Amino acid sequence: MRFQTFLLAVLSSALGINAYWLETISHQGVAPFAGTGYKFFRNVKDYGARGDGVTDDTSAINAAINDPGNRCLQGCASTTTTPAILYFPAGTYMISSSIVPSYFTQLVGDPSSRPILKATSNFAGFGLIDGNPYYTSDPNWVTTNVFYRQVRNFVIDTTNIAPGTAATGMHWPTSQATSLQNIEFNMPTASGVVHVGLFIESGSGGFMSDLTFNGGATGASMGNQQYTMRNFTFNNCVTAIIHLWDWGWTYMGLSINNCSTGIDITAGGSSALTTGAVVVIDSSFVNVPVGILTAYTSSSLPDTAGNLVLENVALQNVPVAVKGPSGTVLSGATGSTTITGWSEGNRWTSSGPSRVQGTLQANSRPSALLEGNKYYTRSKPQYETLSADQFVSVRSAGAKGDAAADDTAAIQSAINNAASAGKVVFIDFGLYRLTSTVVIPAGTKIVGEGYPVLMAAGTGFFTDASNPVPLLQVGATSGTVGTVEFSDFVVATQGSQPGAILIEWNLASSGAPSAMWDVHTRVGGFTGSNLQVAQCLKNAGSSEVVSSCVAAYMSMHITTKASNLYMENCWLWTADHDIDDATNTQTTIYAGRGLLDESTAGPLWLIGTASEHHVLYNYQFVNTKNIFAAQLQTETPYYQPTPNALVPFTVNSALHDPDFSTSCSGVSGNCAASWGLRIVDSSDIVVYGAGHYSFFSSYDTTCSTVDAGENCQSRMVSLEGTLSNINFYDLRTIGSLSIVNRDGTSLASWEDYVNVYPASINVLRI
Template sequence: MQRLNILLSTLLVFLWAIAGVNGYAIDSSNQDDLVKRADTPSPRLGATVATCNKWRYTQKTSGPTDTCDNIVTRFKSLGLTKANLIKWNPGLKSNCSGFKLGYYLCVQLKATKTTTKKTTTTTKKSTTKSTPKTTTKKVTTTTKKSTTKSTTTSSKTTTKSTTTSPKTTTTSSSKTTTTSSKTTTSSPSTTTVAPTATQTGQSKRCINWYLVQSADTCATIVARFSNTVDKLTLPNLLQWNTALGSTCTGLAAAAQKWVCIRVEPYWLDAIKHQGKAPYAESGYQVYRNVKDFGAKGDGETDDTAAIQNAISSGNRCGQGCDSSTTKPAVVFFPPGTYNISSAIITYYQTHMIGDPYDLPRLKAFRGFVGYAVIEGNPYSAPNVNWHGPTNNFYKVVRNFIIDTTAMPADAYGTGIHWQVAQATSLTNIIFYSNPSAGTKHQGLYIENGSGGYMSNLVFNGGKFGAWIGNQQYTLRNFTFNNCDTGLFLVWGWVWHLKSMTFNNNRVGIDMTTKNNAGLLQVGSVVLSDSQFNNVEIGIASDKVASESPKSANTLAIDNISVKNCPVIVGVSGSTPKLAGTSGTMTVTSWVQGRKYTQSAKTGQDFMGSNTGFSRPAGLLDSNGKILERSKPDYETYSLSQILSARDLGAKGDGTTDDTATLQAAINKAASESKILFLDYGVYVVSNTLSIPPNSRIIGETWPVILASGNAFADTTNPKVVVQFGQPSQTGFIECTNFIVATRGAMKGAILMQWNLASTSEVSGLYDVHARVGGFTGSNLDANTCLKTPGSTAINQNCAGAYMLMHISKSASRVVFENTWWWTADHDLDLAAHAQITIFVGRGVLIESTNPIWLYGTASEHNVLYQYQLTNAENVYMGMIQTETPYYQSNPVAPLPFSVNATWNDPDYSSICTSLGGVSTCKKSYGVRTQNSNNILIYGAGLYSFFENYAQTCLSDESCQKYMTSFEDTTNIRLYALTTKGAETLLTVDNDWSVPWSPNTNLFGATIGLYQNPA
């Protein structure tokens, strides 16, 4: 697929010819698209000589298509030779094997001129060399002719580098006037050779440095390089040189050291873009740079239409399309300020990505039409969205600044409206709201959906940082600065809030919302590892013991620090539930809600400090908090550190067996310590893919690894599709953005298995999902597996997999973040989006005894269980969400599979004997633990919405008998368990159960705390 920046570059060449834009001009002495320019064009094949005067944009022409030889022939009149072409453009490689169309090549250097001012000194033209540490040296002149080794001479000199480093091209030339006593230099000292005299924390993507002088300030440095090819800004200078500090106080210590003034482009934009969507029309573009569609990012132009065109181009899934998997897109925003006049609408399966090293700013005009800068799910009519909010999957927005400060304070200026469900995320976004008195602005607005995961968000100003309501959510690492209310919770069943910081807010979290009947809307909240600084009320909750529903406003606080926060829990004008301090204090554990223990099996209404066992040390970081990691962007990596799976031979066309080529690509990247970029596609595999230690794999949107063939079809010999490490291996693996799936009846397939033991580094899976059925290419859709509630016949052709995820006994120190293990309940691509019956035997099995962390994960619609922990230890589960298969109990579990004692499957025939084998007992557990220890579950939403596709059972919570089973499990702490459709929330040691009726919430039933030992 042709890269979009090729098209853009061709257009720019045409514009430059007409208008001489930005200092570019066409050299009319040659008719072959030769460009003469004042700075360095892009894209290039890596580094090039810095003294280039003329460039050729390689392309197909009316004559011979460009090759190295054709270019040499064409520009022979300029003195070009093949040797020089290769020398000036190292990316061509020694034999021109690196030649590619769509890049600029240097074809002529600037002429070297010598002009000597008449003085009493006669000088000889210098022979110069650059060194990493020296670009300017004072010349002492005498009456004797001399040869000086320096970058400063008595004439304008072109400096030549002697190093072969890929980042080295030249040092800057200087113009010097020589007198009989001294030499003065009028240009700054810079180098593109990586120097050694630098401060710590400098950007690894740096390609140009400046030698700091004693009289320099950050402002003078920025002024010097803001209008050069470096286009330096103060935020960039500080970001690329962290030792300077946020206010440049570290500059004095940087005198006579080199600071970074330019970095190479982010590799995601620089890489060849060749993602292919096999089920879209020919020529469909997966990767889109908004500037290729006309966006300027100059802080002046209205870029709304151009950005929207970049998102929607290609007849993608927008209004009138509830869901689709066939036309994904990555929409990239280079650094800049993009003025926005109306909402930017995200389409289905879209990744909006900004440069992580220099966040692009989306700035709303003062006359902005509408309310949200980014719109995740517009209304087409009252209460009618483009996409059903609970089925609005596969959307990502990351690495942006969103600025509504220019909108009037009395407008409902909103950064993002985000009505979404699973496999979505907002990450690394800074919101700026109008801070004026009486402001109505809010950074984030959510009123519906079934999430979900968000992390690393910063909210500055506004009436609300975030105003949100959703079924369940994990929010991690949020900061609220100077908001009236930081986080306003409108409604929700389970909220998991981790590493939240509230600075200078009137209210940190507000969970007091009531409906028209006066019933509390917020079901439960778990807040951990968080802090309140200069906040009047930390958590606003006015629930009283006699208030109905009984479990509404369940609240669990775990390791919270406060500074000048008079009320930690309570409301203004009332006695605090949990008093704070004008000084500092820490709350280890405090709970408001229904509490169950081995000594309180009938439960109790509880509000107060919770004692018991300490959090397992293995799950904590060096600061005593539950360990967490963030999805990597690899922003410090250069293009040379990235390998493309498609370049290495993988097809990803949905047909070709890519097993061997993909395995070879994975092995090559790991052996060379490079990142494997999985260009978008559907990669069919017929055998296990083994991911070795030292692997880093990142997908373009969500490419699909599709298991197909006899190897995965045998239930008596289950086989892994993607295996992360062998049981005996140690090391590090990090994977992001891809889906593992099956085609047809692969009832012996274990989609993923994690074996690797990590030690010093923490491994991770981020936005890596399992999906069985419901999409084009799966052969498991309404055409083959339409629901049949009126028939007891079992369609064995719809048995899609054996297990979704196995975290084995050898696994250690791995984070699973925003991972959705999903057996489809409905079609995503067929127009009717009908309900379907797909059978997968097991969801997620965890057997590891070493630390494992799960953040914002979900496992749904599997036969025997959604999550099972067997002989496991040291497991953290931060907001897990499950759904029981809609078809059960037609058939009952384990059908169409059989119980396998080797895998410690639950035997529902035995479990349900005492109940006379009632069918609603023989349904999939949401969570089951066996002989496990040191288990933390911080928020769980476990739902059973159907009995054989009917929902009459919801009225009396009778869809399912048992939902959660803890068997021989100690040192376990469960906060905020919410169930729906289950008669019992929790069963302990097959001995006693917690019924739903004493624990009613506005939706379902909730336990605030179960703990053993108490």
């Protein structure tokens, strides 16, 4: 079969047919802890799939996924040791039962000619792709612990299944560092249709982009903690979107056309709403009788549930924009109109919460963040116009990726050679030890093969917390001019590296922004990190710091003269548990700081990003401006306040560290705890959804319940110094007594903004 695939590639080249580079490039990726002979890259046609529109390819596809045997499926909690890419060349693959991707698996189709996964008429299963099967009454994987996987470039077709027979295109309860991209769902449009394109019932997302839904009863039926969804199109669905529940959700570039109802957020009814908040911006509804169905009223419960924000939403032949239990709440138009701003929920005022359902003055959008009248966005490139010889493999350059060899010189050589030749760096899968800084010159493009890992390692270079140094230095000095593109890899540490700054961003990009898509930092919690249960097992209630678990200085630093950076679906994670432990046992690992942005110019776009479990703060914006954020998500370290944020890192005033030894004076409760978000002396910041969560106090979750008084920590969001044009829409906290502080004084208490589980402010502006 491998020879047949090779022969097909040769014949295609001879005939002038350009196969996707990922199909033809030499695959040298290694999974160093998976065993000898383990295959990382799998072409489904090498396992007998035909893609001819006739043959049932289900067994062949699942065989490709699970080779050898059950990689991590039924009964497996999670893993990083047996990753895989499953590649689908162009064709129509008939599917009679669910394709079930194992943990840490990417399904990738040819983007230039998307493969079609088409259900047979007798299809049986919960989704043509079932991303988390029910072998028991619960999903196989804990839905908040499903990380590091993607599905992209497919057409999913259920039109062979009778319209009145229940069918689901994809079942996808999942969490951070996952994505769906460039997928089309085709369903019947006949009367009585009950098909659903995408179904999500739980998890902690997340990001998706460039999805299209045609037909069906419901395009997407979804419940998850939080999500950012960008460039979704719905055509001829009965209902485009049904929200089962959420804490917060942001839609950007939503296009709903010829559907009976656009978005339904009525789940639970007015007495027990389950949708916490929805934000819709830069979107359109065309020929939709009812744009949004809401159950929100002046007395609906919980107090702030059903929060809704609409901004720059264009309507064409939408008679009712928003409909409540008693009828029209916001009229639309039989012609064309645009909702510049409208909201329902508890807005913040200096005198307390104000329950409002009505017009919202549109914010002053910073021009630097816009493309036309919409916020700038950009989909992850897949380089489909390039041939395989336009990529420089780091393994071909001599890197081993075995988690043992020093790969610094080989990686730097590959990057330098690719940049000078105008080619793309290809990081074959592996775990690469880097013992000194790798400099990324302007013009570099890097794409990973299924989340390879670049690790700060060694016993000297990154170990001095008094002299922090970068692992990846993007641009040699702050203000270096040029652009780069990063996608699909992980930056990490191996062992204790208390002086490691994982990514230092120095580039001042002109023209199109530099960008990172699906690039994540991960400190500990995986095989090869030497920061797992065996080394860093949690010790609940103990203030002792295990020095070997002080693992990183900072996840990412955007320096003063850097500018023009777009980040999409990037997760900066200090591991709270061991992914490769059979029971996901919790760990205590220390990384000092999350994302520090001190660019004096900006702009910075943060689309579906998260930063979790850093000691001092997760996001900090200082002396900066022009920031757009959609669904920032943070978590406070689970071990705090024992020890608290005063240890183990010394305050570095040059990097504007918060000083809890002084700022906590007179503050009751657990004050010295990581800031979810800290904004200092900055302007022109717009946040369309932010969830800042503190679930634990010394690994005990009791403190995060409403009944307990949300007292895991005292404060969560801090606004300090000279500020202007600071805008929050759907600002949520869990476990914090104060939602937001201004110069040390609380502006809002959680008790005044109780939502479905978080506390949530609908609109807050400074």
